[in-house]
Amino acid sequence: MTAWRPALARGVLPRHDPVRDADLLLLPERVVVLHGRAGAVLARCDGSRTVAGIVAELSAEYPGAPVAAEVPDFLAGLRKEGWLT
Structure with a gap:
């Protein structure tokens, strides 16, 4: 798992809703509201960082x-949900 370089799966788009001041994931036919610092975690899932690197940052x-x-x-x-590759 530590060598894995997570990236958002195809069709999964991060967005920020300024009205609600909430980070979102737009999925086909679904919107997921991210809580806490989940948006900060997913912002680092660009395929260039390992899980260990994300944790360190x-x-x-x-x-x-x-x-x-x-x-x-x-x-x-x-990843199990299919939102990360």
Whole structure:
């Protein structure tokens, strides 16, 4: 899993809704509202960073947050849904 370089799957588009001040994922026939810092995590899923690299960046940006414990599972769940490749 640590060598995996997550990227948004084809047809999955990130958007920000300024009216609701919410990050979204637009999927075919579905919209997913992202909560907390999920948008910050997914913004790094561009296929160039490994999961370990994403965790390192987020740990530096959000010191004290349980990034290492939560982000890999979050990304794995999105991969299982087919939203990440």
